[in-house]
Amino acid sequence: MFFKFVIRRVLFSIPTIVGIVTLAFLLGKLIPGDPAVAALGLDLDGASTVSQEELERVRTELGLDRPVIVQYMSWFGDALQGDLGRSSVNRESVTALILRAFPNTMFLLLTTISTAALIGISLGVFSALHRGKSADLVARLVTIVGVSTPPFWLALVLILVFAFNLNLFPMNGSVAEHGWTALVLPTASIALQPAALIARMSRSSMLEVLSQDMIRTAAAKGLGRWTIILRHGLPNALSPVITVIGFQFANLMGGAVAIEVLFGMPGLGSLLINAIFENDLKVIQGVVVIVGITFALTNLAVDLLYSVIDPRIKL
């Protein structure tokens, strides 16, 4: 039954993915400038330096002389087969470039969101259990500070203190170069805001659940405090928290771009920024596709999680 549900949800995400691929195509059509010029690795000023014949040759090669609908079908068909074209800078396959960058970004994002979820949920539950006491006030103050600290600014401060002054972590570089220490500062910079938001939602959701009748029933059975909180309270409080986590995960993709560039980590962010500087249209389109698909899969994962937790969610 669960398997059927998964299949159905995967089918449901197909239109989204078609939309994303289409959007990436339109992006290529809407960007100002001649794609043929761009494909030659030249910027707009450089256009006059190539001969008309050369441009025509590239146009034909790229299929730009064909009707738009044919171009679209061909883009779509290629995309379905995992062919997103070639980089105009170094002629490398876009798919290969993305496959190299994607795991790095995913690793950073998953580390960040797990850290944020763990800290956020713990802090929220702690806060709820001490509602109104000074521990709660302190915890809430921390979340307010967390929500309102800009990640980029935080990253700079962390670099200054922990990399530059204390020399505890590398100032920049990839996990391949430095091992897990390379992840600490980037993760900390972008995890704080989601952690604070997750903590807020965990607190309010937990408070709401703790006041429900079923908690009193659990207590009336003679169960211990932590059994009540962890077995009866927390699972019931989790649904809205998962919504926030999913949303924050999607949000983090944006944050990761800047952080990857700042810390010089290889990933989709660095790839995208370079492609923008180099006017490398195919790579930009490829990143749009992969980010869009990741969004769609995140939604899918959130929905599946709901149904794993809550038997009332109809399969």
Add this chain to the structure above:
Amino acid sequence: MEMNKPILQLQGLRTEFKTGSGWVTAVDDLSYSVNPGETLGIVGESGCGKSVSSLCVLRLLPEPPGRISGGEIWYGGEDLTKVAETRIRDIRGNEIAMVFQEPMTTLNPLMTIGTQLCEPIMKHQGLSRKDAMQRAHELLQLVRIPDAKHWLKGYPHEMSGGMRQRVVIAMALACSPKVLIADEPTTALDVTIQAQILALLKELQDRLGMAVIMVTHDLGVIAEVADRVVVMYAGSKVEEATVEDLFARPRHPYTHGLFRAIPDIDSITSSEGAPTRLEEIPGMVPALDAMPSGCPFSTRCPFVIERCLAERPILEEKAPGHFAACFRELS
């Protein structure tokens, strides 16, 4: 155990809630006792402190905003208001169990019926999960859930209100408690199911020999199951008698009013189940922070006299075993 030695005894229980305007008294000097095998009915209008006083027995009152500010609750040789947290946990669901009013919300929606039933059994009787499941199966059969085996793996949302209340009762009976506190166990159910649940409780009580405290605002339920009755008004006990004496001759004007507020048979049968309240007692229960200085019922009492406004009546034995807190004799 001797039949006439109380198994549970409240003495001068006092409960307060913290509100915007300071501490207000929700239960005021409440005393009652219940003997093994006996059913004590507690009746009164909404908000008179029935639930709050019942929750105090197992120390389930939400603190804050509530607190027990006085009195004792004797169970055997122990005062439950003072015993250690670990001890009260051993008593909860084991020696004293509770059934709550709202079957739709008292069960955990994410846990199977079987798992929820197993929890108190595993905790108090130290059974393995497998043996506890076996016992859970028996309990579901005891409360006459058809196809019990199937329901062990079912979830609360798949059940009707009546079935859920049976599960809640099964859960309360899991460890064969000596005292069962049932806080309006049938209020949320329709009339036919109500009758079935009451009959079931009565039968199980006879079989298991436990004492039952039946909390309700419905004198019909009291007539059905109670041996003795405590009538509460605004946090205090205003009358206590055997069910026969109370129904034959209520001695407190409030109880009088309650009887007149019962719909007659015709109106029950004509109106598709839900009993309509015909003649409610006129007026409203005074707010907890605005209790009159004299008799708490004086703001609504048709028999009020000068003295009632100045002085608070104490409980008197008006006839053998029949107590009422009123200055006047009702004929």
